[in-house]
Amino acid sequence: MSAPLSYQETPPGPQTPPVVSAYWRFDVHALPHEGFVHRVWPDGCVSLLAVCVPIGETWRVVATVVRGITRAPQDVPVQPGTRYVGIRFRAESGAAVLGVPAASLRDVSPMLTEVVGASADSLARAVEAALPQGDAAVHAAFDGWVAAQTARVLARRSASRGLVDDAVARPVDHLVTSSGQAPMTDVAAASGVALRTLQRRFVLAVGLTAKQFAQLRRARAMLRRTIDDALDERVGWSGVAAESGYADQAHLAREVRQYAQLSPTALKAWLSQIAHELVE
Numbered sequence: 176m177s178a179p180l181s182y183q184e185t186p187p188g189p190q191t192p193p194v195v196s197a198y199w200r201f202d203v204h205a206l207p208h209e210g211f212v213h214r215v216w217p218d219g220c221v222s223l224l225a226v227c228v229p230i231g232e233t234w235r236v237v238a239t240v241v242r243g244i245t246r247a248p249q250d251v252p253v254q255p256g257t258r259y260v261g262i263r264f265r266a267e268s269g270a271a272v273l274g275v276p277a278a279s280l281r282d283v284s285p286m287l288t289e290v291v292g293a294s295a296d297s298l299a300r301a302v303e304a305a306l307p308q309g310d311a312a313v314h315a316a317f318d319g320w321v322a323a324q325t326a327r328v329l330a331r332r333s334a335s336r337g338l339v340d341d342a343v344a345r346p347v348d349h350l351v352t353s354s355g356q357a358p359m360t361d362v363a364a365a366s367g368v369a370l371r372t373l374q375r376r377f378v379l380a381v382g383l384t385a386k387q388f389a390q391l392r393r394a395r396a397m398l399r400r401t402i403d404d405a406l407d408e409r410v411g412w413s414g415v416a417a418e419s420g421y422a423d424q425a426h427l428a429r430e431v432r433q434y435a436q437l438s439p440t441a442l443k444a445w446l447s448q449i450a451h452e453l454v455e
Contacts, residue, residue, distance in 0.1 A: 177204075177450065178204075178447075178448055178449055178450040179203075179204050179205040179206065179207045179448060180201070180202065180203055180204065180207070180213070180448055180449040180450070181201070181202045181204065181449065181450040181451075181452075182199065182200070182201045182202075182449050182450070182451050182452070183199060183200045183201075183310075183451075183452040184197045184198070184199045184263075184452065185197060185198045185199070185200075185310065185314060188314065188318075190315070190318050191314070191317075191318055191321075192318065192321045192322050192325060193265075194264055194265055194268035194269075194271070194272050194321065194325065194338070194339065195262060195263070195264060195265065195268075195317075195321060196220060196263045196264060196265045196266075197263045198260070198261070198262060198263070198310075198313070198314050198317055199222075199260070199261050199263060200258065200259070200260050200261075200310065200313075201258070201259040201260075201261075202257075202258050202259075203253045203254060203255055203256065203257045203258075204255065205255050206253070206255055207448045211253070212250045212251065212252050212253070213250070213251045213252075213253045214248045214249070214250055214251075214435070214436075214445065215242070215248060215249045215250075215251055216248050216394075216395075216398065216434065216435060217244075217245045217246050217247060217248060217391055217394075217434065218263070218391060218395055219244065219266050219381065219383055219387070219388045219391040219392065220244070220263050220264055220265065220266050220269055221241065221242065221243060221244060221263075221264050221268075221269025221270055221273070221277075221280055221382075222241075222242040222261050222262060222263045222264065222269070223239065223240070223241055223242070223261055223262045223264075223287060223298075224239070224240050224242060224259050224260065224261035224262075225238070225239050225240075225259070225260050225261065225298070225299060225302045226238040226239075226240070226257065226259055227257065227258040227259065227260060227302070227303075227306060228256065228257055228258075229256055229258075232307065233303070233306070233307055234258070234303055234306040234307065235303060236299040236300075236302050236303050238286065239286065239287040239288070239295050239298055239299050240284055240285070240286055240287060241273065241280065241283075241284060241285050241286075241287055241289075241290050242261075242284050243280035243281060243282060243283045243284060243285075243382075244269075244277065244280055244281050244282075244381070244382040244383060245281070245282050246383070246387060246390075246391065246433075247282075247433075247436070248434070248435055248436055249284070258306075260302060260306075260313055262317050262321065265339075265344070265347065266347045266351075266380075266381045266383075266388060267339050267340060267343045267344050267347050267380040267381055268338070268339050268344075270380070270382065271328070271338050271339050271380070272321060272324055272325055272328065272338070273290050273291055273324070273328075274290075274291070274324075274327070274328040274331070275290060276379075277378075277379060277380060277381055277382035278378075278379075278382055280382060281382050291324065294320075294323070294324060294327070297320065297323075298316075298320045301316035301319065301320060302316055302317075304316070325338060339380065340376055340379075340380045342366045342367055342368045342372075342373065342376055343366070343373070343376050343377050343380040343381065345365045345366055345367070346362045346363070346365050346366045346373065346377065346385060347381070347388070348365075349361065349362050349365045350362060350385070350388055350389050350392050351392060353392075354392055354393060354395070354396035354419065354420065355388070355389035355390060355391070355392030355393035355394075355395075355396065355420065356389075356393065356420040357389070359385060359386065359389075362385055362389075373385065390430065391434070393419055393420050393421070393430075394430060394431070394434040396418075396419045396420070397415060397416075397419040397421070397427065397430075397431070398442075398446075400415045400418060400419060401415065401439075401442065401443055401446060402446055402451045412424050412427065412428075412439055415427065427439065
């Protein structure tokens with residue numbers, strides 16, 4: 176039997192604005208069991224999502240939502256037949272594209288219209304028109320909306336001020352490519368500014384400290400290894416712990432409980448309900 180839920184990520188294409196980390200789609204084909212509630216894992220990034228329901232041969236976007244920055248999972252009720260499509264921004268870019276302080280998006284999930292106003296409706300209509308044409312059309316609609324929203328934000332700024340802080344973007348890249356395992360001294364060196372300055376600017380741009388973001392990237396690496404069926408007799412949890420940068424299996428278990436609010440074994444069982452196609 177195929178999984179009742181499916182999740183797919185698509186890497187940025189050549190036309191995708193550089194502030195985007197990935198586009199994604201989550202389909203609820205059926206509920207795994209009565210009373211099921213989907214658990215969304217923290218990733219240290221701001222995401223936008225459109226909630227889509229089928230209407231005959233077309234789709235209707237019934238809500239557009241900002242998923243803010245959090246260090247804890249969020250439980251979300253879902254209904255069969257619903258499709259969620261979304262934008263995951265780069266860690267330092269999400270709040271900047273929306274034109275708000277990163278701190279204002281900590282542990283909240285407001286409706287997009289509350290954050291950007293009327294342009295939220297233009298995104299909903301563009302996604303509705305694109306959905307019957309497939310994922311590529313949805314991604315093109317996202318590309319256009321992000322570019323337009325970025326232009327609106329930049330128009331309100333002084334000419335000398337860019338959209339994102341490059342001194343933060345470089346450390347973010349370092350932490351992403353190292354799956355959160357890069358030493359903080361190396362992260363600071365990548366920034367080109369003093370460590371104390373980086374710490375302040377990282378929190379302003381991302382809404383998390385560099386150490387907190389590194390922990391989430393390490394947890395994401397662990398999650399990917401779990402999804403990729405690395406838990407065979409040869410590897411097991413101790414192998415996943417070592418490959419993901421944890422001190423030992425007990426360290427992994429503690430952070431899994433913080434990250435997912437599940438034991439490692441329960442996390443593996445939960446993930447088995449979802450067919451995944453992931454990119455970095």
